[in-house]
Every structure is written in C-alpha cells, then in structure tokens.
Amino acid sequence: MKLLHTADWHIGRTLNGYSLLDEQKYAFKQILKIAKDEKVDGIVIAGDIYDRAIPGTDAIMALNEMFKEINIDNKFPIYAISGNHDGAKRLNYGRDWMEFNNFHINTLLEEAFTPIETPDTQIFLLPFFDPMDARVYYQKQGMDEDKVKSIKNISDAMALVLADMYRIFDPNKKHLLVTHFAVSASADKEIELTSETTSKVGGLETLTASQFDKFDYVMLGHIHTRLASPNERIRYSGSPVKFNVKEAKTTYNKGVYIVDTEKEADKTDLREILPGTDLIVLNETWENLLDPEFYSKQPVRKDWFAITIKDFDRTKHVHTNVRAQLQDIYGTVVELDYENIEKKANESTSKNISQLSKEETVDEFFQSITGNQLSKDQKTIVDDIFLELERGE
Numbered sequence: 001m002k003l004l005h006t007a008d009w010h011i012g013r014t015l016n017g018y019s020l021l022d023e024q025k026y027a028f029k030q031i032l033k034i035a036k037d038e039k040v041d042g043i044v045i046a047g048d049i050y051d052r053a054i055p056g057t058d059a060i061m062a063l064n065e066m067f068k069e070i071n072i073d074n075k076f077p078i079y080a081i082s083g084n085h086d087g088a089k090r091l092n093y094g095r096d097w098m099e100f101n102n103f104h105i106n107t108l109l110e111e112a113f114t115p116i117e118t119p120d121t122q123i124f125l126l127p128f129f130d131p132m133d134a135r136v137y138y139q140k141q142g143m144d145e146d147k148v149k150s151i152k153n154i155s156d157a158m159a160l161v162l163a164d165m166y167r168i169f170d171p172n173k174k175h176l177l178v179t180h181f182a183v184s185a186s187a188d189k190e191i192e193l194t195s196e197t198t199s200k201v202g203g204l205e206t207l208t209a210s211q212f213d214k215f216d217y218v219m220l221g222h223i224h225t226r227l228a229s230p231n232e233r234i235r236y237s238g239s240p241v242k243f244n245v246k247e248a249k250t251t252y253n254k255g256v257y258i259v260d261t262e263k264e265a266d267k268t269d270l271r272e273i274l275p276g277t278d279l280i281v282l283n284e285t286w287e288n289l290l291d292p293e294f295y296s297k298q299p300v301r302k303d304w305f306a307i308t309i310k311d312f313d314r315t316k317h318v319h320t321n322v323r324a325q326l327q328d329i330y331g332t333v334v335e336l337d338y339e340n341i342e343k344k345a346n347e348s349t350s351k352n353i354s355q356l357s358k359e360e361t362v363d364e365f366f367q368s369i370t371g372n373q374l375s376k377d378q379k380t381i382v383d384d385i386f387l388e389l390e391r392g393e
C-alpha cells in the first residue's frame with residue numbers, strides 16, 4: 001500500500017495579520033500533483049487541518065474545495081485526524097456521509113479503535129486527545145476508578161490506548177498509525193518545536209518512540225518540521241508551508257512523504273514542496289536597505305520580507321515612516337524589527353519592571369522604543385489617563 005503523508009495544513013493561518021491562504025492553496029496543488037504522479041492509494045493528513053477550532057468562512061471554503069479535488073474529482077481516499085488546533089466536534093461533522101466515499105476522518109478518541117481495513121493493511125487513525133479525554137473514555141468503558149485516576153499524563157493514557165490497539169491487530173496485515181503528538185526519539189531527548197506557541201516540549205507532554213514499536217510505520221503531525229522525526233519509521237512530514245520567520249531562516253524545502261508498506265522507509269520517500277511566495281529574511285543597515293545596489297538583487301514586490309534593521313538609531317529618524325518607506329521598495333513587509341532598540345528594551349526590562357509604578361513603566365517603554373524620555377506635557381497626559389482609569393474603577 002502506498003500513501004502520501006502530510007500534516008499541519010493549518011488552513012486559515014495568518015502571519016502577523018497577512019493571510020497565508022494563497023500559499024496554502026499553492027502547496028495543495030503540488031501535494032495533489034505528487035499524489036497523482038505517485039499513484040498513491042490514499043492521502044494521510046495527520047492533524048491540525050484548520051488553524052483554529054472555529055475557522056473563518058474563507059478557510060472552510062478553501063478546505064472544502066481541496067477535499068473535493070482530492071476525494072471526489074480524483075477519487076483518492078483520505079485518512080485524516082484532528083490535531084490540537086482543530087475543533088474535534090466541528091471537524092467531525094459529516095463524518096458518516098464522508099465514510100461512504102472513502103473519506104475517513106477521526107476526531108474523537110473512541111473512534112480510534114476501529115481501524116480502516118484494506119486487504120493487506122490496518123490503518124489506525126488516532127486523533128489528538130488529552131489525559132482527561134482518556135479518563136472519560138476509560139470510565140465509560142467500565143474501568144475501575146483507581147485505574148482511571150492513575151491516568152496522569154499523556155504517556156499513561158497512550159500506553160492504555162496502544163495496548164487496546166495491539167489487541168485488535170490482525171497478524172496477517174501491516175499496521176499503520178496516524179496520530180498527532182510530540183514524540184521524541186528517547187525519554188531523555190527534548191524536541192524543539194518550530195511553530196507552536198511553546199518553544200520546547202519535554203517531560204509530561206512528550207511520548208517516546210519506543211511506545212510505538214509494534215507499528216510498522218507511524219505518520220505524525222504536530223511538529224512542523226520533519227527534522228524532528230524520531231526515526232525513519234516514525235516520522236513527521238512537517239507542515240507544507242513555512243509559518244513564521246524562524247522557519248523562513250531554515251534552508252531546506254518543505255515536503256510530504258510517500259510511504260510504501262512494501263519497502264523500508266528511507267530518505268528517498270521525500271517529495272519537496274516549493275513556496276509560491278517565499279519569505280525572505282533580511283538583517284541589514286538602513287542605508288543598505290535603501291540602496292538600489294542592494295535591493296535590486298532582492299525579489300522585491302514578489303516575495304514577502306521580514307526585515308531587521310541593523311544599528312538603527314531611531315532618534316535620528318523620528319520623522320521617517322520607516323515601514324512605509326520599506327514597503328514602497330520591497331512590497332509586503334510582514335515583520336519589521338530594530339536590532340539596537342531591541343537590545344535597549346531588554347536592558348530596561350532587566351531593571352525589574354515589577355518595582356516600577358504604572359507611570360514609570362510607560363516612561364520606560366517610551367524610552368526603550370524612541371530613545372527619548374517623556375516630555376513634561378506627555379507625562380501629564382499619562383498621569384491624567386491613569387487618574388481617569390482609577391476613577392472609573
């Protein structure tokens with residue numbers, strides 16, 4: 001059996017307010033083409049299909065069109081689960097109808113114990129869940145109370161879930177798992193996340209690869225880079241689109257995996273996905289940024305830019321609309337930073353902000369951003385505002 005493994009589409013995501021939908025559609029076209037070229041038996045989407053539990057209408061319509069192209073126009077089966085970003089119950093809508101057309105989507109833990117059976121493979125679709133979901137599920141199954149209470153973290157919960165799955169393994173078939181968690185290579189290794197809100201996961205939130213040993217192959221979602229994969233049999237496909245500046249600084253292309261149960265997984269399984277509009281990260285002086293010699297070599301007005309201005313003395317540019325000037329030249333500037341100002345801001349926070357009064361905090365903030373102290377008039381305005389707020393309370 002041959003499957004295309006992708007994850008973390010996050011349809012509807014924005015980058016500092018800029019919609020990534022066009023970029024996501026561009027990546028989708030490539031994914032569909034890869035599926036056709038490889039003649040896969042299905043497309044796996046390992047969670048975080050939407051970016052939010054209640055997605056916007058444009059996101060819903062875009063995803064609806066993508067699913068239609070995959071499943072109705074091109075007749076590829078879909079094997080999907082919900083991730084931590086998806087609203088499990090909303091995404092569950094229409095599930096029974098979709099099932100008729102080989103569109104399998106699991107969003108609730110209880111659905112994970114009925115694998116999809118093909119002639120030679122069992123595909124287990126285990127959506128994201130938390131320890132509380134597992135407690136509720138096992139309580140309903142009649143597990144005794146003490147044992148239910150002993151489910152303290154995701155690792156405890158997963159041990160029970162996997163044991164239940166192993167019990168229904170058909171020994172004559174291959175066993176695939178699709179799920180959405182942080183899985184590290186071993187217990188003492190932390191995983192670095194690139195795109196989630198926390199920069200690192202470890203300890204109670206992390207599972208270890210050895211828990212999944214009985215599966216022939218595990219297709220993961222949750223971590224947005226395939227470089228976090230624990231090994232070649234347990235892999236993250238990563239997101240098909242770069243979602244932030246940190247990712248834009250990486251030099252490798254995004255991609256999907258082609259998983260063939262008839263062969264060993266290896267590096268040749270990767271199919272790259274190229275950006276339509278790339279995100280270019282610049283760290284340059286103001287003078288360089290405005291120099292035609294420099295910017296004529298950049299993909300201005302085509303790609304997006306995240307710009308950090310080096311050695312920038314804001315006090316010398318109080319009458320300059322920095323962002324507007326850069327946008328005139330470069331087009332879309334999704335992120336703008338000042339290297340020196342940032343340093344100053346860090347220094348001032350080390351002054352122990354908790355010991356400053358409200359008025360002093362505003363003064364500190366103003367200083368760190370502009371390099372100037374508040375004038376007497378400005379101070380009076382700040383004082384008046386705080387006074388007014390207190391009266392309002």
Ligand SMILES: [Mn+2]
Pocket residue numbers: 008010048083085222223224
């Ligand atoms: Mn995600």
